[in-house]
Amino acid sequence: MVSTPEAPVALITGSSRGIGRVLAGKLAAQGANVVINYKNNEDLAEEALAEVRAAGGDGITVRADIEQPEDIDALFAAVGDRYGRLDYFVASAAASAFKPISQLKLHHLDRNWAMNVRSFVLGAQRAVELMPQTGGRIVVVTSYGSLRAFPTYASLGAAKAANESYVKFMATEFGPRNITVNAVNGGLIDTDSLEFFYGVPGMAPMESVLEKVPLGRAGTADDMASAVQFLLSPAAGYITGQVLTVDGGLTVVAPPFWVDTTGDLHDAVFGVTTDR
Numbered sequence: 203m204v205s206t207p208e209a210p211v212a213l214i215t216g217s218s219r220g221i222g223r224v225l226a227g228k229l230a231a232q233g234a235n236v237v238i239n240y241k242n243n244e245d246l247a248e249e250a251l252a253e254v255r256a257a258g259g260d261g262i263t264v265r266a267d268i269e270q271p272e273d274i275d276a277l278f279a280a281v282g283d284r285y286g287r288l289d290y291f292v293a294s295a296a297a298s299a300f301k302p303i304s305q306l307k308l309h310h311l312d313r314n315w316a317m318n319v320r321s322f323v324l325g326a327q328r329a330v331e332l333m334p335q336t337g338g339r340i341v342v343v344t345s346y347g348s349l350r351a352f353p354t355y356a357s358l359g360a361a362k363a364a365n366e367s368y369v370k371f372m373a374t375e376f377g378p379r380n381i382t383v384n385a386v387n388g389g390l391i392d393t394d395s396l397e398f399f400y401g402v403p404g405m406a407p408m409e410s411v412l413e414k415v416p417l418g419r420a421g422t423a424d425d426m427a428s429a430v431q432f433l434l435s436p437a438a439g440y441i442t443g444q445v446l447t448v449d450g451g452l453t454v455v456a457p458p459f460w461v462d463t464t465g466d467l468h469d470a471v472f473g474v475t476t477d478r
């Protein structure tokens with residue numbers, strides 16, 4: 203499919219890398235115009251735009267630090283100037299300090315809120331203003347830190363929980379405009395930020411967590427982008443105020459774990475091993 207002026211317009215924050223970038227390619231393959239937002243990596247944003255064009259879509263890149271309200275204004279102004287409307291707003295960019303709560307300083311708390319929660323609310327306000335009378339879609343990318351507690355993730359987890367709460371309130375307020383609002387909640391997803399998190403000094407090895415995931419692997423950016431794409435599709439038109447979890451089952455398991463069982467119990471799930 204080739205992009206046309208009537209094609210949907212999508213703004214994805216943090217789409218120079220990771221989940222946002224994969225989503226940009228998927229929407230482009232449907233002919234969308236995609237606004238690639240980034241903070242630091244202009245080269246990667248231009249690569250993402252080249253991928254969008256190669257996939258059959260079109261778009262622009264816009265540098266905007268979403269921690270800064272004036273940058274958010276400029277980002278949406280750029281969308282309005284270029285396209286005059288917005289159909290899909292996907293809030294994917296995130297950043298935070300990974301520290302024990304006892305070590306969180308005032309600036310960590312304030313910046314975490316500004317970057318991960320305030321930016322979503324300000325973005326949604328501006329997105330709604332640009333959405334046509336026929337409606338639109340808003341999706342925020344959250345994580346299992348909104349549901350479960352683990353080392354150093356308190357700030358970001360609390361922000362993701364706040365976003366999921368905003369999703370419910372936005373769904374009721376924007377519903378009459380035919381705008382749906384949902385979250386996609388990811389488990390361990392194989393991107394740069396996963397490497398960064400497991401690189402925190404003293405963090406438990408990633409393998410010790412992956413073996414607990416019922417599907418036995420990390421998710422991919424494609425797994426996440428596919429779920430967002432579904433929520434943007436006509437098939438999801440009556441779904442709003444929801445959190446769609448994409449975590450390979452991570453948030454439904456609890457100790458004792460199958461991988462820690464032995465003997466017949468272990469064999470019943472993993473098959474008979476020859477080394478015992």
Ligand SMILES: NC(=O)c1ccc[n+]([C@@H]2O[C@H](COP(=O)([O-])OP(=O)(O)OC[C@H]3O[C@@H](n4cnc5c(N)ncnc54)[C@H](OP(=O)(O)O)[C@@H]3O)[C@@H](O)[C@H]2O)c1
Nearest residue numbers: 216218219220221240241242243268296345388391393395
């Ligand atoms: N990876 C996981 O394990 C995982 C799991 C669950 C949920 N998630 C969530 O998925 C979303 C995407 O994560 P990811 O792993 O795909 O990210 P990523 O690969 O680390 O990419 C982050 C993106 O955000 C942009 N960004 C960072 N700070 C920004 C700012 N202040 N303003 C604008 N853009 C900014 C980056 O742009 P630059 O490169 O230009 O800085 C980059 O495009 C996040 O909300 C994350 O919490 C991730």
